[in-house]
Amino acid sequence: MSEQVVALGNAGRAIRAARDEGRAALVGYLPAGYPTIDGGVDGIKALVDGGVDVIEIGLPYSDPVMDGVTIQRATEIARAGGVRTRDVLATVEKITAYADVPVLVMTYWNPVERYGVDRFATDLAGAGGAGLITPDLIPDEGAEWIAAADKLDLDKVFLVSPSSTDERIALTTANCRGFVYATAVMGVTGAREQASDLAAPLVARTKATTGLPVGVGLGVSNGDQAAGIAAFADAVIVGAALVKALGDGGPAGVRALTESLAEGVRREPTAAAAR
Amino acid sequence: MTTLLPDQLGHFGRFGGRFMPEALIGPLDELTAAWQEAMADKAFTDEFERMLREYAGTPSLLYDATRLSDVAGARILLKREDLNHTGAHKVRNVLGQALLTKRMGKTRVIAETGAGQHGVATATACAYLDLECVVYMGEVDTERQALNVARMKLLGAEVIPVKTGSRTLKDAINEALRDWVASVDNTHYLLGTAAGGHPFPAMVRDFVRGIGDEARAQSLELLGRLPDAAIACVGGGSNAIGLFAAFVPDTGVKLYGIEAGGDGYETGRHAATITAGQIGVLHGARSYLLQDDDGQTIESHSISAGLDYPGVGPEHAWLAETGRATYRPVTDAAAMDALKLLARTEGIIPAIESAHAVAGALEIARELGPEAVLLVNLSGRGDKDMDTAGEWFGLIDAKIEPKDVRA
CATH class of the missing domain: 3.40.50.1100 (Rossmann fold)
Known part of the structure; x- marks a missing residue:
């Protein structure tokens, strides 16, 4: 793939900048509104302070079928605390005002559809947001979002999975801007002890179709795992472990884990591979 | 077909x-x-x-419910899915x-x-x-x-x-x-x-469409013609789509889906997804669903556990939007009255889900008049609902509050 046609987008440029430093990028997730709306903002600021390259802000949803128990519990607490879609957008705005880091919203599809796809895209762009990660929207069903995002140059991060055929990977990456989200395991979000042996082949199959950066998520929880994935992926995506760190240790806990993950993605790839 | x-x-x-x-x-x-x-x-x-x-006991009977019909004021045929093995469609x-x-x-x-x-x-x-x-x-x-x-x-x-x-x-x-x-x-x-x-x-739909395929053939045999209306309760909608599928091309047959009206549609405590009319995405498909202003799913309410779901199958959404089928709510109270009526007139205790369809049929009978023939899917039997019915009708001792059995 030639560099000219790669739709790097906002997040892609940040990931590419990390590559230019000879390392993988770190993408960190926290849901808006957890444990409170203000507390959520503080937690996400701690991600920035700890050295994250790209931020995902989760939109708490009533039926999160891709999430394991850690993120389910956190988003239930956020919803019980009254977080609304507009609070998620306000959180995005506070973070983009705080730091020059691309901020994506990770959301199940129905809240966007209910808000109005064009209106959501406009308000997200207005808040300085970089784009969306859509775990239950496939490009086949995404025409309205794709059009809205293209109009505003927002990143469209769709997912690829170990179960995706090569044809589906090609279809998906052709519709992505920013980066491609490769799910490392067949399963839901949540920290895992064992590194997945499905991730590296998936990244290779994905890279065969696109020049976009490929981020790997699901199950990464510490610097060693981050280093292992950094050996073959452009970005390491961490979610549930950071949510747990925020619950256990507050913003200081998030910052400490982020620093250790940021160290992990900066290790020499050969050292990580030899581990 | x-x-x-x-x-x-x-x-x-x-x-x-x-x-x-x-x-x-x-x-x-x-x-x-x-x-x-x-x-x-x-x-x-x-x-x-x-x-x-050999195992499930189909085709299920089409039963000419003459005593119920006398009360309803129109001829009601019951598709007896309640007689299948495990007691439902x-x-x-x-x-x-x-x-x-x-x-x-x-x-x-x-x-x-x-x-x-x-x-x-x-x-x-x-x-x-x-x-x-x-x-x-x-x-x-x-x-x-x-x-x-x-x-x-x-x-x-x-x-x-x-x-x-x-x-x-x-x-x-x-x-x-x-x-x-x-x-x-x-x-x-x-x-x-x-x-x-x-x-x-x-x-x-294709696995359950035998309900309607059988009933259509049985109606032709019994009546020499098709019924005027086919009626079924709708939660997620499998028994209703199983009944409707055979009749969708028969535009002379009116199709009615009966949703769970709970405490009454106007109270907001119901499971009448299509009646509420909001489109969105839940559990993998775009359809109607109960949701708040932010697209978060709202909990549904019905005395019938089988209808107590905030979504509905997408083919029903399409049948509703195109006008091929009509969907309307029936309250808990009307459904329980119909359950008792069917028990007393025909000696059949239906599932509370299916009692919604019977209650809907009583309304539709009044609208279509005495010459009408109504095909009603009796989707399940009521054995499972005896605790609820016992409390509702005060048939079980030491139960003081008859209504709020699901609380």
Whole structure:
């Protein structure tokens, strides 16, 4: 793939900048509104302070079928605390005002559809947001979002999975801007002890179709795992472990884990591979 | 009879489709292919029909309910799905999907259940076909439906209480989907209704459409013509789509879906998804659903656990939008009155779900007049509902509050 046609987008440029430093990028997730709306903002600021390259802000949803128990519990607490879609957008705005880091919203599809796809895209762009990660929207069903995002140059991060055929990977990456989200395991979000042996082949199959950066998520929880994935992926995506760190240790806990993950993605790839 | 919809991606007009994690798209494509190949394979369809006939007890009777008709003021024919093995239409769907599971070489089945009826039916099919069975059930439901939990366990299934979200049916579906993402290599998700991502709405419809195909033929034999209306209750919508499918091309036959009106539609405590009229995406498909201003799912309310679901299958959304079928709510109270009326006039205790259809038929009879013939799907029997009915009618001692049995 030639560099000219790669739709790097906002997040892609940040990931590419990390590559230019000879390392993988770190993408960190926290849901808006957890444990409170203000507390959520503080937690996400701690991600920035700890050295994250790209931020995902989760939109708490009533039926999160891709999430394991850690993120389910956190988003239930956020919803019980009254977080609304507009609070998620306000959180995005506070973070983009705080730091020059691309901020994506990770959301199940129905809240966007209910808000109005064009209106959501406009308000997200207005808040300085970089784009969306859509775990239950496939490009086949995404025409309205794709059009809205293209109009505003927002990143469209769709997912690829170990179960995706090569044809589906090609279809998906052709519709992505920013980066491609490769799910490392067949399963839901949540920290895992064992590194997945499905991730590296998936990244290779994905890279065969696109020049976009490929981020790997699901199950990464510490610097060693981050280093292992950094050996073959452009970005390491961490979610549930950071949510747990925020619950256990507050913003200081998030910052400490982020620093250790940021160290992990900066290790020499050969050292990580030899581990 | 061929059914043209959905399209290849599972769309009924603007409804349906696949709003699912990418991880499940490949497996759903494989399922679609396996199902379509199976339905074109006479060995499969013959075996399915044999199981339905010899094991499930179909075709179910079409019963001319003359005493009920006298009260209703129009002729009512009851499609007696309550007489099937396991006591409801659901046996058709579970046998079809379980047989397909075997054909795909998978060894494990997972299912969601609300009150436990689909869980019991799935556990039955898995016992019959020697499949491992895991049923997800909201913790709230395992407590209020302990007898069905015992039934599933007796049939060899593992029942997993779901402790997240509202701890009811929709959360059981969420948890089953989470299991499936991680287990799809050896596991089939045996969804209990004609909802979800493609191919489930069409596949479930085609496994249960025997209801309407049989009733259509039986009506022609009994009456020499088609009925004027076909009526069924609608939660997720499997028994209704099973009845309607045969009659959709018969534009002279009015189709009525009866939704659960709960305490009354105007109270907001109901499960009348189509009546409420808000379109969105839930559990893999675009359809009508109960949601708040932010697109968060709202909990539904109905005395009938089988109708207590905030979504509805996408083909019903399409039939409603095109005007081919009409959907209207019936309250808890009207449904329970109809349950008692059917018990007293015909000696049949229906499931509370099916009592909604009977209550709807009583209204429709008044509208269509004495010459009308109404076909009503009696989708299930009421044995499972005796605690609820006993409390509602004050038939069980030491129960003071008759109404709020689900609280």
